[in-house]
Amino acid sequence: MANSERPLEGVVPIIPTTFHQDERIDFEGIARCVRFAVECGVDAVCLPAYGSEFYKLNDQERQQVVGTAIAAAKENIQVIAQSNHPSSYLASELAKRYQDMGASLISFAIPRTFGLRETDVLEYCKRICQAVELPVLIQDFNPGGATVGASFSTSLHDLCSNFRYLKLEEPLMSEKVRAIRQATEDQVGVLEGWGGMYLLELVQDGICGVMPGLGVADLLQKVWCHARNSNLDDAMELFQNILPQLVFTLQNMEFFLHMEKELLVARGVLDTSSRTVRKATWTPDKSSLDHGTWLNQRLVKLVESRA
Numbered sequence: 001m002a003n004s005e006r007p008l009e010g011v012v013p014i015i016p017t018t019f020h021q022d023e024r025i026d027f028e029g030i031a032r033c034v035r036f037a038v039e040c041g042v043d044a045v046c047l048p049a050y051g052s053e054f055y056k057l058n059d060q061e062r063q064q065v066v067g068t069a070i071a072a073a074k075e076n077i078q079v080i081a082q083s084n085h086p087s088s089y090l091a092s093e094l095a096k097r098y099q100d101m102g103a104s105l106i107s108f109a110i111p112r113t114f115g116l117r118e119t120d121v122l123e124y125c126k127r128i129c130q131a132v133e134l135p136v137l138i139q140d141f142n143p144g145g146a147t148v149g150a151s152f153s154t155s156l157h158d159l160c161s162n163f164r165y166l167k168l169e170e171p172l173m174s175e176k177v178r179a180i181r182q183a184t185e186d187q188v189g190v191l192e193g194w195g196g197m198y199l200l201e202l203v204q205d206g207i208c209g210v211m212p213g214l215g216v217a218d219l220l221q222k223v224w225c226h227a228r229n230s231n232l233d234d235a236m237e238l239f240q241n242i243l244p245q246l247v248f249t250l251q252n253m254e255f256f257l258h259m260e261k262e263l264l265v266a267r268g269v270l271d272t273s274s275r276t277v278r279k280a281t282w283t284p285d286k287s288s289l290d291h292g293t294w295l296n297q298r299l300v301k302l303v304e305s306r307a
Contacts, residue, residue: 006078008105008137008165008189008209010224011042011196013217014051016260017065019276025061029274031072033214034079036269040218043209044078045069046107050141051213053257054084056278063097070102078104080137086111088124092131099132107137107167112144121148122155129160137165141193149176150183157188167211169193177205195246195256196220200239203227213256215263216242216299222306241302245295254282259292266300 015037018029030047037045048054048065057065066081073079081103083094095106108128110121129136138156140147147168156163166180166188177190189208192198196212199220204227212220219242226235249259254277261275284292 009043010209011217011221012044012046012209012211013037013042013214014049015045015047015069015214017048017052018274019278021276023276023278026274027068029270030068032269034069034072038076040221042217042221044080046080046082049082053278066098067101080105080107082107084109088127092128095128095132099134105135105137106132109139112142118152125156126159129163135164136162137167139167141169150179153180153188154183157184165189165191167191167193174205177202177207181206195250197246200227200235213260215260245299248295249292252282255284258284263296266296
């Protein structure tokens with residue numbers, strides 16, 4: 001449970017699940033990704049999340065992925081273990097296993113397959129939070145409807161003091177970020193997801209971090225540091241070169257997975273044999289792949305120019 005008392009701040013990348021061409025997990029590829037995150041100077045990593053294809057992994061594979069990350073981190077970086085499951089009972093069991101394995105924090109996504117009342121969501125989250133002693137980060141990704149906000153955050157934190165962080169990934173949430181901070185007296189930090197697309201506008205509202213893909217983690221960490229130091233012009237100068245790739249690849253989550261792994265190959269983090277995305281997936285057409293590759297190459301040149 002190393003480093004679990006250190007507050008999260010800055011860039012917290014999602015570690016992809018790397019696969020061999022036959023779709024077996026490439027555990028060395030995962031370890032390389034974690035070591036790269038350490039080199040990027042970020043505060044923590046998270047897996048297995050949507051960007052890790054968690055929904056294509058069985059329970060044993062999820063535990064192996066988390067164990068691989070913890071071993072590779074060597075306590076140099078916090079490992080947030082995501083225990084996603086639509087059943088709060090099974091999500092709780094996963095969370096307890098990850099805690100026993102040495103995770104720094106526990107995370108889970110609110111199930112949004114079907115509509116739930118806020119009281120049902122509260123009960124779901126409470127059960128998982130109360131199953132562990134570690135700090136908890138809750139993700140609410142709900143493209144089809146509203147996400148939780150200030151009243152929910154206050155209610156759950158009153159019930160479970162280890163509920164410390166909320167990850168949201170939606171546009172125009174400045175007001176919501178401020179409301180959550182005020183209602184919880186900054187006891188619940190808000191992290192922005194969706195590739196870090198809304199990072200720059202929300203730093204001023206007091207988000208504590210951003211959870212993008214790993215391929216741009218070091219670049220976004222520089223944007224974050226500039227913005228937190230009120231160097232907004234410097235932050236924008238860098239951010240405007242990253243944003244086109246984020247906007248293009250995040251048009252489709254499965255497309256993002258392909259382009260994220262291609263970017264990590266281009267940056268020398270992964271071998272070409274580790275870029276497989278498990279099926280079913282959205283196979284990029286040639287035009288989309290070519291444009292995404294061009295955008296990735298621009299990011300590689302950007303990194304090299306700032307080395």
